[in-house]
Amino acid sequence: MAKVVVIYSGGMDSFTVLHRAIKDGHEVYALSFNYGQRHVKELDVARQVTNQLGVPHKIVDISAINELIANSSLTSDAAAIPEGHYEEASMQSTVVPNRNMILLSLAIGYAVSIGAEAVYYGAHSGDHAIYPDCRPEFVQKMNDVSRIANYEPIEIAVPYLHCNKGEILADGLAMGLDYGHTWTCYNGRERACGKCGACVERLEAFASNNCVDPLAYESTT
Incomplete structure (x- = not known):
């Protein structure tokens, strides 16, 4: 077992x-990170899920770096969270440098320290247009570096790199997963807003799978 x-x-x-x-x-x-994101509510959800699964889980506070990367709408209250479809140019404001x-890099260091063989992360094709650090060329270069940066080569595994969100959801539904135990909205309020790019893409994924999102929304119009 790896x-x-x-x-x-x-x-x-x-x-x-x-x-x-x-x-x-x-x-x-x-491994979860608090990097000063406005939707820090996602970390509470992560904690609940890993507790239920009995999976070892660390939440690392790196929010001090927000002084350096605060020009994203995800890390700065000064910028409004854009609404609308993910592919629109306005969504570039959600890029965290x-x-x-x-x-x-932090996850690779953790992997080395515990004798792990790989680091998994959830980049997918729907992110390629907006987020440079989710594109295949970034993953390949990071994988190359990860294999030589330590005495122990660590693989960066991205199982859904060439899948869209609907395809990811389809695989999760096939595994019988309950997506009521997730948080996607960029606004960390009581209910998901239904209007930000993350919510719009999520709702489209559920629609493409002919099923209803179990999360409660402020609006879906």
Whole structure:
């Protein structure tokens, strides 16, 4: 049984990655980060899920870096969360500079320290247009570096890199997953807003699978 680290945000993509790694027979260690995100509610969801699964889970506070990467609408209250479809140019304001390189570097260090063989994260094709650090070329280069940065080569595993969110959801539903135990909305309020890019893409994924999202929404119009 291979030991792996899963970067687990609490969102539906990383929730599916977490369960995929478990289903594939790996010994999973979940790793979450508080980087000053406005939707920090996702970490509470992540904690609840890992407790239920009995999966070792660390939540690491790296919010001090927000001084350096605060020009994203996800990390700054000064910028409004954009609404509408994910592919619109306005969604570029949700890019957190260098986020995945930072998180992957920390996760790789953790993997080395516990003797894990791989780090999993939930990049997918729906993110390619907006987020440079979710594109295949970024994953390949990071994988190359990860294999030589330590004495122990660590693989970066991205099981859904070429899947869209609907396809990820389809795999999760086939595993019998309950997506009521996830949080996707960029606004960390009591209910999901239904209007931000993350909510819109999530709702489209459920519609493409002919099923209803179990989360409660403020609005779905």
